[in-house]
Amino acid sequence: MISGVLSAIVTSFICILLHFIICLFTPSFPKFDSDVKKLIFQGKMVLSIWLIMLPLFFLLNNIFANKGIDEIIKKNKIEEITFLLYSIVLFLCFFFLYLTVYYIIDRSVSSRIMIEIEKSPSKRLTFEELIKIYDVDTKYQNEIKGMEEGSFIKKEGDKYKCTVKGLIVGRIAFFLKSIWKLGEGG
């Protein structure tokens, strides 16, 4: 079991590294007229890397199994603790998977747009009508409130300032966005 888990982790790490290298050495990606097309392009690239590396996953699985990693764990009597740790990791995997679905339900802008259209008497809205209903100011306040609660920013006078945590996250996001060539986004 552990040989399979190890091969999945090692191969995925190589896939992420490959994606970084491809993005880093590609001067520019095609320009897209919508965000979703840009993300579909990125998604196809990442999925292709994962599928191409699938044989490596099986190869590593065999190598680790032949090296007797599972037996080593059994011999050293750490099998139970390894299985326990993995069961916690698996639960957290399910939890994060659920969080992504929950995020679409609770926070997604596009879901809210579709709901507002459906709630309107004529079941259709112009852009100006949508902006009136989907109050932009409230949206800004909700986001800022959430960021304050998460200690990413703090209010000093009438200005919002990044906390150390916010600055670190901001720098990481800036670095990743520039590597992945995602543009301004948001």
Add this chain to the structure above:
Amino acid sequence: MIKFFCVPIICFLIFLSLHIFTFHSIKIKRRFRTMVYLALIMVVVDIFLFFLLPDNLGEEFVKEDLLKYIYLGNALFLYLYIFYFYFHFIIVIDRSISVRILLEISSSPQRSLTLDEIKKRYDLKDKFKRELKDLVFLGRVEKKGEAFANTFKGRMHAYIVWGVRKYLNLATNR
């Protein structure tokens, strides 16, 4: 030992029931934090159940030679899960409003901005325009003259999300 995946599945189902029950019956202010607390409680339950349940849990239904395929399937799940997680991470970094606001504040000369300055640098109206364009591309919304209307797919999406939001007492102005 197949207990390693039976226990987290049981724990996740308990978590899901607890989450639905709490959110449906109580109006919760800090929802994300509550979910994290529930998950942490379930991690403790996971450890407890792991030691409580017998090691051969469910193994009477599984033949010995099937076990290696279960282990391989588990590894494949993990491999594809890391793909999903990584791709989702790219989406969050690109699309998140909070990340964009954070970037605007941290890249400003004094590393601080008023709400009006944030609005000038990052116009949410522009974000809504782009979202509408994406929804049209995805076939969820169609343009009828000057107005936008949901397609069948969009209507189904709206009703499901609307229903779940109502049931879980989630704010409607997010």
